[in-house]
Amino acid sequence: MAATPAREWTGLQQFPVATQTALHNILGKLRQRNKESLSVLVVGKGGVGKSSTVNSIIGERVTVVSAFQSETLRPLQCARSRAGFTLNIIDTPGLVEGGCINDQALDIVKRFLLGKTIDVVLYVDRLDGYRVDNLDKQVIRALARSFGPSFWRLAMIVLTHAQLSPPDGVEYAEFVEKRSGALQAAIRQEAGLKKSEKDVPYVLVENSGRCNTNAGGEKILPNGTVWLPVLVERIVEVATSDTDSVLVDKRLINGPNANERGKWWIPLLVVAQVRQTITIFRHGKQSRALEYYSILDNVR
DSSP, X not given: OOOOOOEEOGGGGXXXXXXXXXXXXXXXXXXXXXXXXXXXXXXXXXXXSHHHHHHHHHTSOOSOOOSSOOSOSXXXXXXXXXXXXXXXXXXXOOSEETTEEOHHHHHHHHHHTTTOEESEEEEEEETTOOOOOHHHHHXXXXXXXXXXXXXXXXXXXXXXXXXXXXXXXXXXXHHHHHHHHHHHHHHHHXXXXXXXXXXXXXXXXXXXXXXXXXXXXXXXXXXXXBHHHHHHHHHHHHHTSSSOOEEOOHXXXXXXXXXXXXXXXXXXXXXXXXXXXXXXXXXXXXXXXXXXXXXXHHHO
């Protein structure tokens, strides 16, 4: 991967001791597999918490997040190195504008990724979104169309704003199951995943500084889960799965070569043209024969 110079991953030291220990153990699984770098692509609609999630993973404010600017305006690559291991995270702008797919933003992302290899994709959305609408489906289709069928096999769903109170009469676990299940079903359908393939995994995240903490100062969800180590562990699981990483090359960005498209039509066109020529020739011979006999009749 054409890498941005990596800075020392000092943000790791900002985490509570228990979180640091968990992250070192989890990332050590990659080193055991001789994997010395990991490239993570973060995508989704605007305002869902992509940049905040990047900041949470790194442990630093590497992307600007404010109430007046909900997202990055262009792709941003952040590289951090620790003990010979390098983590590359690519934050991207929202893929929706004016209620439809922002093709310009998608094109910018594709060209930024040219020549880069993606190991894991984080598809970010909010847990407190109560339904999967047509726009969500358009985003899923656009990503599958732009980056190929392997894209969603490298993906995991990241549901932000996970410190919520579900509607009255609904348990937290039940709400999470329904929300994640709806997104998994939409991805399976819109991305064309096979029935034999597993659902895209999901993880819950709460990036807010008001997130509850345990006695050790670690951020926890309403169900008591320390979410950051779980997020990183899921990332490592995807990275070490049987699915190959995706190299974003010109063919992937531009689609099939224009000179190659439609070549399979050529034999059919040739056959059709030959048949048409034969038909015209036969018709011409018949016409000339009729004309000849007509002349003979007149002479007689």
